[in-house]
Amino acid sequence: MLSGEFTLVQKPSSNSETLGINIREMQVGDLERVCELEKQAFPDIRSQNNIEYEVLENSLSFAYVVEKDRSIIGYAIYWRVDTEAHLLDFAIDKNYRGKQIGSSLLNYLINDWRLKKIQEGHLETRRSNVAARNMYLKYGFEVIGVRKNYYSKEKEDAILMSIFLRRG
Numbered sequence: 001m002l003s004g005e006f007t008l009v010q011k012p013s014s015n016s017e018t019l020g021i022n023i024r025e026m027q028v029g030d031l032e033r034v035c036e037l038e039k040q041a042f043p044d045i046r047s048q049n050n051i052e053y054e055v056l057e058n059s060l061s062f063a064y065v066v067e068k069d070r071s072i073i074g075y076a077i078y079w080r081v082d083t084e085a086h087l088l089d090f091a092i093d094k095n096y097r098g099k100q101i102g103s104s105l106l107n108y109l110i111n112d113w114r115l116k117k118i119q120e121g122h123l124e125t126r127r128s129n130v131a132a133r134n135m136y137l138k139y140g141f142e143v144i145g146v147r148k149n150y151y152s153k154e155k156e157d158a159i160l161m162s163i164f165l166r167r168g
């Protein structure tokens with residue numbers, strides 16, 4: 001299914017309009033809220049400085065937020081290196097999980113990658129993070145390996161996942 005031209009896998013229910021959400025580039029004024037979401041979602045959190053660096057200074061970084069009723073309820077940050085993307089951060093406010101918001105953001109990213117002619121997307125996720133693993137699998141990522149004890153805080157293996165948008 002993923003051979004040749006990549007086809008966007010988007011269920012009607014994960015469409016931003018249907019969900020009443022807006023996805024846009026992250027701005028400096030969003031950082032405080034994004035850091036709150038980061039703390040809520042991950043034990044190994046990036047500092048506000050680190051996220052600020054990614055958003056303001058790192059030319060490899062692309063960062064987006066999901067808004068609903070003018071509040072930020074999710075965000076994603078990835079690095080683009082040539083024709084590859086590496087997903088660094090991806091989280092949805094816990095009060096809005098299970099409502100296809102993550103799917104909508106992931107669809108947005110995959111579409112963005114396709115428009116930027118990115119051919120491969122990579123990420124790591126905790127072995128125990130079943131929700132994330134299922135979401136990535138559902139949208140075309142494959143498990144390509146394991147990094148033992150990759151996470152130091154709350155020590156755990158990382159599952160490496162990749163999506164191949166074009167296959168020669």
Ligand SMILES: CC(C)(COP(=O)(O)OP(=O)(O)OC[C@H]1O[C@@H](n2cnc3c(N)ncnc32)[C@H](O)[C@@H]1OP(=O)(O)O)[C@@H](O)C(=O)NCCC(=O)NCCS
Nearest residue numbers: 041090091092097098099100101102103125131132134135
């Ligand atoms: C992982 C995460 C982003 C998913 O976002 P979400 O908006 O809740 O996901 P969606 O509602 O769009 O669900 C998409 C798919 O993910 C899977 N999924 C979502 N929640 C799940 C759960 N609790 N258990 C198992 N699978 C789940 C399902 O396959 C689901 O598809 P379905 O609705 O057709 O069953 C969200 O749980 C989150 O922010 N978690 C904390 C941060 C995190 O782990 N980020 C990923 C780091 S790699």
